Amino acid sequence: MSRSGSSERIVFLRRRIAGLEAGGEPPPARAGDDAFSRLFNPSRGGLGEALPARPTDAAAAAGFAFALALRRLRLRPQGAIVWIAEDMAARELGLPYGRGLQAAGLPPERLVLARTRRPRETLWAMEEALKSGAAVVIAESWAEASAYDLTASRRLALAARRSGSAGLLLLPRAAGAAPRLASAAETRFEIAACAPPPRAEGAPRPLPGPPAFRLRVVKARGLIGAFDPQAWRDIVFDHEEAEFHGAPFHALPFHALPGRVLAAPSDRPALAPAARARRALA
Amino acid sequence: MAVADARAMRPALRLAEADLRADAELLGRIADWCRRFTPLAATDPPDGLLMDVSGAAHLFGGEAALLAEVERRLAAQGFAARAAIAPGPALTRALARFSRLRHVAEGATREELEAIAAGLPVAALDLDETARHRLDRAGLRSLGDLLARPRAPLTARLGTETMARLDAIACRRREPISPRFEAPDFMAERRFPDGLTRQEDIERTLAALARELCLLLERHGVGARALEAVFYRVDGAVAHIETGTSRPLRDPETIALLLRERLAVLAEEGLDTGYGYDVLRLGAARVERCDAPQADLGVEKIDLAGRESESGARLDDLxxxxxxxxxxxxxxxxxxxxxHIPELAVALRPACAPAPATAETVPPAYPRESGAPARPLRLFERPEPIEAAALTPDGPPLRFRWRRRLHELAAYEGPERIAPQWWSAPADAATRDYFYVEDREGRRLWLFREGLVGRESAxxxxxxxxxx
Incomplete structure (x- = not known):
């Protein structure tokens, strides 16, 4: 681990010790508490980075970036989102899918999708989009951690700060590099897929739960010491409220569904009300 | 003459295979270069170029000066060129090839033109070998001999096509020039005695040209939908950049910014300024009516930052x-x-094109809570094959291998059966059963099985x- 990561950790531990010496309880750091709500405050602009913990977690990191974007767009009902997808990232992760975005609460007419060829183009397009003041800019770059340096991130961070936009840079290739990365971003998250709770022997397989992420906050400017950069935390995203919840995963009702139902053809013109009712019953 | 004979006469002769395609390409490039003199330049294969200089010659100090300029510049590039200016393209062509006379003034009378044509050899008609031989035997050596003959028997002997050519040379008939590129509707240009080499200078000149062009556009009440900038290098190379806009544009700064982006692409690919560009031209290739903007009447438009006061113009600019x-x-x-086919349910179209008018009714998306089947956030452009084995014919795969990694099923939803569009799909299109699955590590994927077991495929x- 490099200096930047370890210094965050040391600050965090010092704060904790200071709290213990003062005789109080250590400050709880749970999603929904003060620090987390400040971190996920959608009115905050600036540059954020999302890196997967392992190469296979790239899709989870992308989902998390999208969840953050949704939160912010909730605040700006007319705002546009610019999504920049590099060819290589699109090959590995696929392109944003309109129907899925729509179902998650993003009308497709608010999205502009830019496809770039090289990491340099991606960074340029992201800077342009941030400068123009788009509500949210998500960029997915196949750049290696070494190609994305302090200068590049500083340009992006400045552009975001000046226009008040929120930029989210996704680096799917730099899996596991989050603690080593040196950049001028405001926040940096390391994301992993959140494993479902173990199933009891013989129990039927449940339905997939709501979108959940396992993350750690590697960097949060302005909130130094509030998060342990090494502690993983599970959070669940609620599309309807555009809100993160930190509730323990297995306590959620979604996984308690015992039976399975066939997906109803409810996106067809002839929406079957019976299918809805069946779903509600289940 | 055969190659062997030529070799015998001159042993030091260097031979090269004729490359007709390269020649044609070169001719095209020279035609592009010629557009520095007039916007209407055309190739005249295999070895000629035609330019319509009406109204352009005075910019170079008259027709004679223009002629000298063209010859001098072509010679400087190493081309042995013969040029001529005359009132008709066919006559000009013939003069350049078969006459010492190089310049026929614009106001020449019909008789004068015919007299000039009469002095040309029969070869100017581009006849084949036998026809030329026959004329030669009949003692007809110049076009004057032909022009003096009665027309009907001559037509019977030579054919209407040759007669048409003869008429064109004598300027009895008008012939159009079809230019290589359409001349832009509006344009502005700058010429420099010395070439510009620095990119900043080029950018600054483009900004000045954009201001000039916008004045023109404003006067006509139009805005540019397609812009083209052409750079003529001193040594003859021509660089050409084009860019489209998503709304009629008349703002010089926005135009300059767009051109700067295109120029940056050229620079990345290695813009070779060489000895410098001496002519820069900016044109609006396509224009559209553009009225002066009016105060906002509360039209709702998706705006970049989400503030209501701003219009969508900034998103368009981006x-x-x-x-x-x-x-x-x-x-x-x-x-x-x-x-209902997932990959056809959303179309990706260029953002600068106008939004298509959807004749069909597009079903609205139902939120997940209504019980609608799951749709993924990301879709692969091409579905990726996996190795999977299902326990039951209709069930989900308990284990599957994707990208050489084994995934074990932890939770799933499905199947959601999506049949091909029987009214348009090919006969062998298979039904797909979609599963929304979550593996033991929490990764969520959207899988499908192609073909119904037993009925469509084994x-x-x-x-x-x-x-x-």
Missing amino acids: VDRLGARLGPRRVLRLYPQAS QPRWFVHGLF
């Missing part, structure tokens, strides 16, 4: 700027379509189509 650098086909918008194949 789309243009991204499109100028990345290419307009890489800046896209999503349009839902009336189709060994159905499995694919990953999207990620959640």
Whole structure:
């Protein structure tokens, strides 16, 4: 681990010790508490980075970036989102899918999708989009951690700060590099897929739960010491409220569904009300 | 003469294979270069160029001076060129090839023109060998001999096509020039005695040209939808950049910004300024009516930052700027379509193109809570095949291998059966059963099995189509 990561950790531990010496309880750091709500405050602009913990977690990191974007767009009902997808990232992760975005609460007419060829183009397009003041800019770059340096991130961070936009840079290739990365971003998250709770022997397989992420906050400017950069935390995203919840995963009702139902053809013109009712019953 | 004979006479002769395609390409490039003199330049294969200089010659100090300038510049580039100026293209062509006379003034009378044509040899008619031989035997050596003959028997002997050519040379008939590029409707240009080499200078000149062009556009009440900038290098190379806009544009700064992006692409690919560009031209290739903006009447438009007071103009500008650098086909918008096939349910179209008028009714998306089947956030352009084995013919795969990694099923939803569009799909299109699955590590994928077991295929194949 490099200096930047370890210094965050040391600050965090010092704060904790200071709290213990003062005789109080250590400050709880749970999603929904003060620090987390400040971190996920959608009115905050600036540059954020999302890196997967392992190469296979790239899709989870992308989902998390999208969840953050949704939160912010909730605040700006007319705002546009610019999504920049590099060819290589699109090959590995696929392109944003309109129907899925729509179902998650993003009308497709608010999205502009830019496809770039090289990491340099991606960074340029992201800077342009941030400068123009788009509500949210998500960029997915196949750049290696070494190609994305302090200068590049500083340009992006400045552009975001000046226009008040929120930029989210996704680096799917730099899996596991989050603690080593040196950049001028405001926040940096390391994301992993959140494993479902173990199933009891013989129990039927449940339905997939709501979108959940396992993350750690590697960097949060302005909130130094509030998060342990090494502690993983599970959070669940609620599309309807555009809100993160930190509730323990297995306590959620979604996984308690015992039976399975066939997906109803409810996106067809002839929406079957019976299918809805069946779903509600289940 | 055969190659062997030529070799025998001159042993030091260097031989090169004729490369007709390269010649044609070179001719095209020279024609592009010629557009520095007039916007209407055409190639006259295999070895000629035609320019319509009416109204352009005075810019170079008259026709004679223009002629000298063209010859001097072509000679400087190492081309042995013969040039001529005359009132008709066919006559000009013939003069350049077969006459010492190089310049026929614009106001020449009909008789004068015929007299000039009469002095040309029969070869100017481009006849084949036998026809030329026959004329030669009949003692007809110059066009004057032909022009003096009665017309009817001559037509019977030579054919109407040759007679038409004869008429064209004598300027009895008008012949059009079809230029290589359409001349832009509006344009502004700058000429420099010395070439510009620094990119900043070129950018600054383009900004000045944009201001000039915008004045022109404003006077006519139009805005540019397509812009082209042409750079003529001192040594003859021509660089050409084009960019489209998503709304009629008349703002010099926005135009300059767009061109700067295109120029940056050229610079990245290695813009070779060489000895410098001495002519810069900016034109509006396509224009559209553009009225002066009016105060906002509360029209709701998706705006970049989400503040209501601003219009969508900034988003349009961003789309243009991204499109100028990345290419307009890489800046896209999503349009839902009336189709239940997942990959056809959303169309990606260039964002600078106008939104299509959807004749079909597009079903609205239902939120997940209504019980609608899951749709992934990301879709692969091409479904990726996986190795999977299901326990039951209709069930989900308990284990599957995707990208050489084994995934074990932890939770799933499905199947959601999606049949091909029987009214348009090919006969062998298979039904797909989609599963929304979550593996033991929490990764969520959208799988489908192609083909109904037993009915459509014995060994159905499995694919990953999207990620959640």
